Amino acid sequence: MTDHVNPDKLHHYLNARLAIVASPIPAARRLGRYIHVMATGGDWAALLSELETSRLQESWPRETNTWDRRWVELVNLVLPGEAATLTPHAERQVGAA
Numbered sequence: 001m002t003d004h005v006n007p008d009k010l011h012h013y014l015n016a017r018l019a020i021v022a023s024p025i026p027a028a029r030r031l032g033r034y035i036h037v038m039a040t041g042g043d044w045a046a047l048l049s050e051l052e053t054s055r056l057q058e059s060w061p062r063e064t065n066t067w068d069r070r071w072v073e074l075v076n077l078v079l080p081g082e083a084a085t086l087t088p089h090a091e092r093q094v095g096a097a
Contacts, residue, residue, distance in 0.1 A: 022038070023038065
């Protein structure tokens with residue numbers, strides 16, 4: 001059920017340089033070098049202690065993980081070849097139908 005879940009909050013938290021603890025869903029595992037993935041039955045005490053000194057989130061490449069870039073990736077998935085003409089900040093014309 002969680003194979004195709006993409007929790008955008010992980011990106012928000014990483015861009016804010018927050019430490020993250022997540023369950024081992026595929027999207028979290030893909031970000032495993034930047035976040036702490038806790039398996040069922042994991043050692044919470046050890047993980048919480050590690051959060052005090054770990055700085056995994058600081059290696060997150062914020063500059064290349066912007067919403068503008070994610071928008072282009074999404075458009076490429078849904079409408080291949082259209083990303084060059086579509087932007088998330090397209091101005092809306094007043095009164096346009």
